[in-house]
Amino acid sequence: MIAKIEKFTDSIYFTNALKATLSAVIPVLVFTYFNHFEIGFAIALGAFLTYPSDIPSSLKHKINGIIVTAFLVAGVNLLINLTYPIPIIFYPFFSILVFILAMLSVYGQRATFTSFSALLSVSLSFSNLHTGLEMLQHSGLLLIGGFFYLFISLLFYYVRPNRYAELQVAESIKLTSKYLRLRGDLWNSIADKKEITEKQLHLQVELNIIHQNIRRVLIDKHINTVSSNQNRKMLIVFISLVEILELALSTSFDHSKLHQKFKDHPKVLSNYQNLAYTLASTLKQLSKNIEKRTNYVSKNSLSKHLLALENEITNYENELGKTEASEGVLMLKTMLEYAEKQVEKIKIIERAFTSISNTYDFKGKDKDLEKFLTPQYYSISTFIENISFESTIFRHSLRLTTTLILGGIIGKLLPFQNEYWILMTIIIIMRPGYGLTKQRSIQRAIGTIIGGITAFSILYLMPNHFVLSLLAISCMLLGFSFTQTNYSVSATFVTMYIVFLHGILSPDFVNVIQFRILDTLTGATLAFFANHFLWPSWEYIKAPEYLEKSIAANRDYLNQIYIYYTKKGDVTTSYRLARKNAFIEIGNLMASFQRMSQEPKSKQKNIVVFYKLTELNHSLLSSIASLGTYIQSHTTTPSSKAFTIVVEKVLKNLEKSISYLKENEIIDANDISKEELANRFIELKNIRQSELKEGNKINDQSFALIMQEAQLVIEQLIWLTNLSEGILKSTKKLMED
16 A cells, blocks of 8 residues: 555656646635735646646746746736726637637647647636736736746756656657557467457557657757657667567467467466566566666576576477477467567666766667657648638537537526636536547536535534635645546546635635535536537547558558668668557557547447457568568578569558548559569579579578578568468458448
8 A cells, every 4th residue: 555655656747747836826825914915826827837847848838838828827817907807808708718718739749739728828817817917916916826837847847857757768668568568468379369358459559649748848858959868778678668568569469379289388478478578577576677777687497488488499399300490480489489589678678777978879779769750831821721621620619619609698697606716627627529528528527516415514514614625735746646547536636736726715605615516517518519519520520530540550561671681781660660660650540540439339330340440450560570570680581573572562552542541543554453462472493403403502591590580581471471462452341331
C-alpha cells in the first residue's frame, strides 16, 4: 500500500496537480491574511485557468505556451465584460469568439489546451461580471495568476529538470515489456491470437502517445541546448526501445507451423518462450528502478537463457541428424538471432543505467533528430483550410458554439441560479468524438452525485471551517491528479472540493450546491445530445482517412527497406522516419477503431471489415519490420530482379488500396500476373542453388547463411504479397458497402 502511494505521489499527474493546487491555494491564503480574499481568488483563478496549457515540451515552448495562455485568458475575460452590456454587439461577438477559440485546436495539442483554458475563461466570466475600472483590475489579476503559475511551474522544473523525461521513459519501458510478454504468449499452443493481437494494438496506441511526449522533451532539448549526460542517456534508452519494439514486431513467425514442426520437441519452443518472458521481466525491472531512482542490478541472466536455447537447438540437431533437422534448425537459428538482437539492445539500456560515464556511441543516430519532431505551423492558412464540414474540428467548433448558446438560453429562461455553470460543464465534457463525450457525460454525472452526497454528509457532521479548508485543498489536489487517469474519481473529488468551498464561503450553501448539481446534469445532458444530433463526427466517416495513412506509411516503410536492401550501406534517416510513421499510423488506426466501437451500433458501419483491415495492416507492418531487421543485421547478397518484381507487386497492391480509398481506381496494364509472380518465387528459391552450381567456392557456414537468407526473405515476401492482396480485397469491400 505504501509503495502504491509513493508511486502515485511521484507520478507526473500528481506533480501537475500539485503545481495547480499550490498556484491556486497560495494567493488565496496570502491575500485572505491581509483581508483581500477577492484579489487572492482572482489570482488563483488565473493560475487555475492557465494550468491546462502546461504540457510536456522543451523549456522554451513551455514558457511561451503558458504566457500566451495567460494573456488569452485575461483578454477574453476583458472582452466579455466590455461587450456584455450591449446585447446587439455581445451575442454575435460571443458566438464568433467561442467559434474561433474552439478552432484553435487545429494547431495541435498545446493549442487545444490553450483553447480549452480560454473557453473556460469565457464561461467563468459570467460568474462575476465587472464594469469600469474593475474590468481592467480583474483581468490584470487573472494575468498575474497566469504568471504566478508559470513561476510555480518553473520552480518545479528546476528542482527536478529531468524527472518528467525519466518517468515517461520508465512508462515506455514498462509498456514495451508488456508488448514483449504478449509476443511470448503467442508461443502457447492454445493462445487466443486474436485477443493477443488486439491487446498489442491497444498497447501501440499508448506507446504512440508516450513516444511523442518523449520526442517532444528529449529531442527538442538535445537540439536546442547543451544536452546533459542524463538527457543523452535517456535518448540512448529511447532509441533502443524503439528498436526493441521493431524487433518484437518483426518476429512474425507462423506459430501454428512451428508448433506442428516441433510437436515432438516442445522443450525447444518453451525455451524460446522463457527467454521472451525473461526479456520482458528485465525491462519491467528497469522501469521500476528508473521510477524509484535506485541503482539497477540485473536479476536475470540473459546470456544464460540464450545459451540454454542454443544448447536445445544443438540437441534437436543431434537427435534428428543434420539432414533431417536442417529446415527446423534454420527456423530456430533465425529465432535465436532475433533473441540475440533483443538482448543486445536491452544490454545497451542496462549499461545506460549502470555506467557512471556515458560511453555509448550514437553512431550518427543523433543526426537529423529534429526531423523526428512533428513541426507545428501557426499560419492563418491552416485555420482557413479547416473551415469545412470535412474538418472534425470545424464540426466540433460549430457544435460547441451552438450548444453553449442553447445552454445560455436555457439558463436564462428557466430558474437556474448560475447559468455559467452549465456553460462550463459543456466546455469540460464536450469533445469532438461522440464516444468520449458520452463517456465523460456519464462519468461527470456519477462523480457529481457521489461527490455531492459524500461532501454533504461531511458538512453536516463536521462544519468546522479549518477542517473543511484542509479537505477542500486535499480534494482539489486529488481531483486534478485523477483527471487524466480516472475521470469519475476526478469529478467526485472536484465536486467535493466545490461543496466544501461553498460550505466555507456561503451560509446558504445547501441551496447553492443543489443548483450546482442541477447545472452540471443539465450541461452534461446538452453536451451528450449535441454530439449525437448536431453535425456529428461519426468515426466511420473519418476511418478511411486513418486507413489510407496507415497503408501509405507501410508502403513508404517497405519502400525504404527495398532501397536499403538494394543499395546497402548505413541505415538512413529516411528509413528511420518511415519506420516511426508506420508505428504511429497503426496506432492511430487502432485508436479510430476504438472510437468507432464506442459509438451507437447504427453508426458502426463496416466495423468488422474495418477491424480486419486494422489487423491486416498490423500484420503487414510486422512482416515489413521482420524483413527490415533481418537485412540490417546480416550481410545480405545482391538483390535479384525477381526480388524487385515481387516487392513492386506488393507496393502496387498497397497503391491500389489507397486509390480505392480515394475513390480513384488505377488501371495498371503492366500489372504482374499471378502466374508470373509464382514463377518469380520459384526463381528466388532456385537462385542461390544456381550460384553454387556455377562453381562459386563456398564453405558450409556461408552456405547455411545464404540459404537462411533465401528462406527468410522468400517467406516474408510471400507473406507480404498475401497480406497486401488481403488489404486490397478488404479495402475494395469497405468502399463498395
